[in-house]
Structures are given as C-alpha cells and as structure tokens.
Amino acid sequence: MVSSVHLMSGAAIASSTDNWLIIVFGSLILHFVLDIVPHWNPDPKKWPVWKYAASAVVDVALAVLIILWLAGWKISWQMVVAMLVSELPDILALIGYVFKVKVLESYNKWHANIQVHSFNFFGFASQVVALIIMGYIVYVNN
C-alpha cells in the first residue's frame, strides 16, 4: 500500500482520540489491516531505484500536505507520532531490505507475505476510497 494511505490512517486515528494507547497500537494494527486490503504498489524490483525513490518522496510529501490542509494547517504531536507509527512497518521493511539486516529477515518475509497486491483498477480504487474515508475523518475532527 502506498505511504499516503498509511499516513492518512495515522492522522485519522490521532484526529479521533487523545488516548496514546489507541493512537500507537491503532496506527500499528491499521497498517497491517491496510496491507491485506487488495492494493496497487510500485514494485521496487521492477522500477529503477531513482523512480521508486522519487515516487516515495512525492507520495509522502503530497500526503503530508493534504493532511495539513485537511487539519486546517495545524498538526498535533499525536498526529505526528501516529503518522510515524503508521509508516514504521514499511520503514523497518525498507531498512531490512536495503541493508540486509539479519534480525529483520523473518519480519520482512512475513510483511511481504501478508500483502495483497492488485494491479488493476480495484487495487487503485481501494486506496482512493480509503484515502477519502480517512481524509474525511481528519477533516471533520480538526
């Protein structure tokens, strides 16, 4: 799943509660739930590194801008932490993949196995729908 959906999920959770337990564990659990929703993803093995990196930067930058806009250009610590936690499983996977970290090997295998990729219209639409629902939650709670 693209980063903007994960970041938006963290922002939506943090916008809905002040409970740190829900913010941290909710953001973490929702990451894996979203990973099992059929979704499109750029494939790091098929795309050249520059294209993959550039798409990741645009993805994250656009998401942060849209979240700031939906939240009325103010962001709480809860939102920052939730967005980081919601992205943490992919950051760990990237670190494990790029630096060949031994302790992350079994995690990376598991994380890769739970992904449900869908390289068709549905894989794209599922992410747009998730973005709209969670973006609406961010908007109405800020």
Ligand SMILES: [Zn+2]
């Ligand atoms: Zn993931």
